[in-house]
Amino acid sequence: MTIRSTCPYCGVGCGVLLQDDGAGGLNVSGDPDHPANRGRLCSKASALGQTVGHAGRLLAPRVNGVDTDWDSALDRVADTFARTIARHGPDSVAFYASGQMLTEDYYVANKFMKGFVGTANIDTNSRLCMASTVAGHKRAFGTDTVPGTYEDLDQADLVVLVGSNLAWCHPILYQRVLAARAARGTKVVVIDPRRTATCDGADLHLPLRIGSDVALFNGLLAAIYEGNAVDTAYVARTDGFDDALTTARCSEIEPTGLDVETVHEFFRLWIGTERVVTVFSQGVNQSSSGTDKVNAILNCHIATGRIGKPGMGPFSVTGQPNAMGGREVGGLANTLACHLDLENPAHRSAVRKFWDAPRIPDAPGLKAIDMFKAVAAGRIKALWIMHTNPAVTLPDADAVRAAIAACDFTVVSDITAATDTARLADVLLPASAWAEKSGTVTNSDRTISRQRAALPAPGAARPDWWHVTQVARRMGFARAFDYDSPAEIFREHAALSGVAGALGRDFDISGLSDLSDGEYAALSPTRWPVAAKGGGRFFADGRSFHDTGRMRMIAVSWRASAAKHARRFPFRLNTGRVRDHWHTMTRTGTSPRLSAHIAEPFVEIHPTDADALGIGPDTLAELSSPTGTAILRATITDAVQPGTVFAPIHWTGETAPTGRIDALVADVTDPHSGQPDSKASFCAVRPFAAAWYGFAVSSRRVHPVSDYWAVARSDAGWRMELSGRAAPTDWEADARALFDLPNASVQMLTDPARGVARFAFHDGDRLIAALFVAPEPVAVMRDYLTELPAEDVLTGRAPADRPDPGPILCSCFGVGVNTILSAIESDGLMSVDAVGAALSAGTNCGSCRSEIAALLERSHMAEAAE
Template sequence: MDGGSQGPGLPETRSTCPYCGVGCGVLLRPNGAGGLAVRGDPAHPANYGRLCSKGSALGETVGLGHRLTAPRVHGVETGWDDALQLVADRFRETVAAHGPDAVAFYVSGQLLTEDYYVANKLMKGFIGSANIDTNSRLCMASSVAGHRRAFGTDTVPGTYEDLDAADLVVLVGSNLAWCHPVLHQRVMAAKQARGTRVVVIDPRRTASCDGADLHLAIAPGGDAALFNRLLCAIHAGGATDAAFLRHTEGFDAALAAARADRGETGLSEAEIAAFCRLWIGTERVVTVYSQGVNQSTSGTDKVNAILNCHLATGRIGRPGRGPFSVTGQPNAMGGREVGGLANMLACHLDLENADHRAAVRGFWRAPAMPDAPGLKAVDMFRAVGAGRVKALWIIHTNPAVSMPEADAVRDAIAGCDFVVVSDVTGATDTARLAHVLLPAAAWAEKDGTVTNSDRTISRQRAVLPAPGAARPDWAMLAEVGRRMGWTAAFDYAGPAEIFREYAALSGIAGRLGRDFDISGLSGLDDAGYDGLAPLRWPVTATREGGRFFADGAFFHEGGRARLVAVTSRAPAAQTSADHPFRLNTGRVRDQWHTMTRTGLSAKLSAHLAEPFLDIHPADAARLGLAAADLAEVTSAHGRAILRVRITDAVQPGQLFAPMHWTGETAPSGRIDALVAAATDPVSGQPESKAAVVSVRRMQAAWYGFAVSAGPIRPDCAYWALATTRQGTRAELAGREAPADWEAEARRLFDLPGADATSIIDTARGTARIALEEDGRLLAALFVSPAPVAVMRDYLAALPGTGAAGVLTGRPPKDMPDPGPVLCACFGVGINTIVAAIEARGLMSVDAVGAALEAGTNCGSCRPEIAALLARAPHREAAE
């Protein structure tokens, strides 16, 4: 468990990063005062010591100021006994009055496997409903469905080592450089060492395109059409593997469908031909796909179109060959394994298979077991809104922000008879709607396991005490199970006991012909569990880890894989005169989900401090939009206000906006309020990357920028808050100007008695106000009729200092301004990099790294550094 005791302080403890599905190992060292030092674990096979900017900043996210530390019932703190008894009583009463399908759990890939297992067992085996679904439905449900159609079970065939061994890596709908930076650096290392070629298939030009050999700017929804074209080219070029195809069925039908497919790719014939030649001519090819494939009303078909090409060529299950789904959450895979989705049972068993149901029910000694899938996420919240689901437990997720048609989901939760929310904070859009709030232990405080994207099971270990009355999730769920009358089934002493039970159940699944079998771990004692090193499943008496399917053995009845006939489909929503733009949504480099963790880090908040809209220059010109304007974006379901970024990284008619901002951080930036809840008919996954919207310039009467050592309380049409090392910063805009700007500043910062210094020009519509106490700056507000032009990063560092000259908005001439942070890992600003390029004659990204460290950790800022080099006079950027 312990990783040695290098340096001062307590020993380091091996654990796992709580962000994406890469599953990086971390070494954690508490400082004894609530703080935490974090570094990558050189021994972990997922990352070998590397961390991205988010992982590197984990130590900044463990403060307790935002934490929920006691149960609350109707907003009033109470004890665990009263809170959990109320939960158990209300769920029991609802089931008795309305049946088991009147209750539901909506859970999360932030749960540990042991938590997930208990939740699934309680809902499916004892309450007797399959109404448990997870926010992973928004992430990888289409991949699960595609795997099951092709392989017979939800099996990831390959391993991360395939990225090292491949001669061609194709990224489809995956901005790997920003969303999974450690894996992207692994690909780039293979490119440098072995000449691995990289193709990016994405409507946008993303950071992943830097270093790629080919970028195919595919039309939204065109992935299946492209891979159907590839399947036709495979057959026409004689590249099928006849021996491997004997282990499959459905090739003729799949080929016929591919030949008949007339779907639009948005690519030229020359681009398609170049891609097909490269893919067919490279034996060792890995096709990595993510949300651009999954988050679609045809996501499952897109997955199967990719799988068809690998099956037809036998490029699966061998080193450097195979399809590879990369997941978005740390334990999305663990949730899949325990049956956290509404249409699955634990251990990859099938809910609709009578033998599987009987096996699980007998193992659990369960009183009830549903025989049909429960409500998937979108349908679940529709049922909540319609009053069919009357008691809802939401665990570690924020659906009032993250679900499509988020406004309707928020209203559905608000109208539900009984809502329980378990989380680490009460300050989320969803938590504010709960009748009962339960304080959960956070990452670094809880103990269990997670599974990453390549089937590696890693331990997450507690190194900090949980604050106040906070408890692990499994403990809350088990206690409710006991209070509902099932004492023996939920009488767990700790996560090790849960893990042993789960591992034993997987042995039954293995005997039923399933892939997921970790029965070799069912005998682990507590000490063995505590010391468990990362290992890849399956883990049985005869096998550990490895790849699947090279031997042609699959999990359908008869043992063959199935190629699926696919016909591409356009996105469900179509552009029109009222909604002429196609909106793509996704992540940014340094933030995570709805920012309840990353938003606490000043380092991570410095890169992109507010929600934005990427729009092509031609579209911006036609709409009269300038850079830094605010744009109103409207769909049939909602509205947002976003900062304009003009860029040719998006194509004409297409837009991009990030999905992280909430009612807590930027209420008008809740982008999923615009997204229609259209879903894939097989997987139930919503189409989050193809909404149709209109755009117009927001007619703001004033724009503002504010910094403060304390909280900022905006009350205007647009605002966005971000954490700084000195406090908070805010972007502001309003449709009407206040009559008294100094009075407004005092209200905004809640500083009625502070000393004020101001420069106000009513005729020009400008105001600059500094509020001080004993010569120390408390807050400052800058107002202009146009977007405010001040040195934001400089000003953000001033609260708490003497800050003479703050109202100039600029640093003194003798003080260098580093500019906006570009490298979050080392806090290096754009101006610092540009100055070094010019003064030192730096000619490459590596040279910038050697001089300033920028780009030398996770590497996700390297494309931006390359862009600065390219803009430098008389210089060419080079890797």
């Protein structure tokens, strides 16, 4: 049987087909009928079948580290929350939610906290990725409304990508853009301080200085006016145009650091192309001026009337599978369900009446950063964290970890106990994972899709909505939380949206409020609104959801980031995602295929800076900031600008303790949205004083104790990178301790004078572990060794008669670098498409095409030099 569901990764919301693989797992393929992806999947989604095993799962409730039954755990949670509220008031408790939750889970959690506990102290990790878009939308439109649809990408003549590495972070949308380029000549502009994989498919790249987007788009707004491109009829229905334009005309382009001709080329292209879509993502949102950046972009589309029409408009693409669903149910601390406003008395009254709730707070609760500061200060005494890992992901992560550890009472609902946050919990509640639970998610263009269960949940794991309702019932709210299924919750949510629609809100799915259980089970992807008319584009008529019905342009000005630490910490730290990993890797980290592309944390450093610092390729670099430190593998590249560095967000205390990059990020936030600035913290960089480097493979998980280590899954077990400031006196003893193999037979090769040591441990004829040590980064065939080959491995190289595929480049098809280079040379391949035809590499999600292009260029340059 084939089950239709939705991918659990980014906000594109791709449809997937799930089939039993006959071994307790799943075969996963793209759904050709889903409007978001039409059958395509990215590398992460293609590997979903590798991530559904039960290894490492939390299988029973756990109280103070001891497994127990559900009644005991739930009674403990309910009693402690009730007692805390009785003694210290409702604002002494908090709930931290996640864009990994389904809409039904989110709805119940929001209703529980705001309607029945009586506090708005419920926020979500979506605060970290799209809160500035919410604030910008509300300032311009009166509601948090995404104006356009994915079809606009197909119909645009110009797509501008701002702070978005679409090729790696939203590959399926990137493929739609490239398809439009091939079919209709769509131009692509990338605005990003880094040169990313997305830039390789662009007609123009504007590498502006970090944080200067407002200056650039103010310049565009002034150019729109000077080029007579203002849509005067549309602007006549808009407030704030004169102030926004005056401010823009007083702005300077100089803060962007871009040359004038490049800027004018962009302005001419944007102004001269009517069908233009401006896509923006984390590079815009994750900023201390993120809301102003959003409004600077919206101002340009409003001034030209290029909004809500086919092939044109501003478009926020979200990072999580249900960030939009969380926004719809009021998952943020300053919102109510169904896009109603917490501070609006009429809205509060309507929601309270609908829920028959005892109380609804009249002021916003604590946003994420302030919430955990309140935990640290002891004002939050009971905390519930659901499906997220704030001890790693929040800025000043070390302080957040310490705050959670010191909290009087912490509950964590998750699928595993092996996260930095779960290890700090007093009570752990086992949750159902993707493919085990049912509900809905909403993607970036407002399309509601079903996630459906295809596997039984292991042990005592239960859905998130069940966790919340069981606690709510024990706290005396049984009548309001008497749900037996997600379908019941969805119907209530849809009915409440009808109340919101009657109050003039945009979010109205009341047309779905009478779905039967069977109709809910069969629900096809549906874009909202679903009321009197279907869900298409918004704002083409110039009417907004403000009380006046008029759109608003907002006067915004560029402002420099505070540089109080610039002398001690001269580098600007940019953070973000990599292609094949997701958040803190609780899912992607279980896939050997995904771990093969990038197996350890790294930092990109410009060659000029690396030379000045004495940091060589593949050595380790130590980063420090006022809040923390990190040790990362150095990647020397001109993809970053001098004076800036880039590091990914994914590594944790479980996978690379010194790679927790958010420990370095300052807790600076946008004043309007409360979203942290994760793209522009100040840091220092220096070489890590390594006495030795190591690479190890093992058939089982081990826990190194060296100054630097990073561990990743492989097909045959685990792979590790290691390093230390001081060399051990007895390498064999340390190797045995590393693998916990005190008595295993060992082959070894040591050269103390050169600082080289190699060990291969066997169980009979089977290799079970190996360690390679050198005073410089270890040069061995890592991808060969991760197979734990039976033949002699002390050379660290594959036998001459065995091809070495090299590091995996195309994760979708498992094609290595050496395989591609060999085919280029032997078959005379001259293009990315030719490589795809020969090897399939780059023909699925396409996110590796830029890397293939780089290999082609390298190979052809080497050939020309001969």
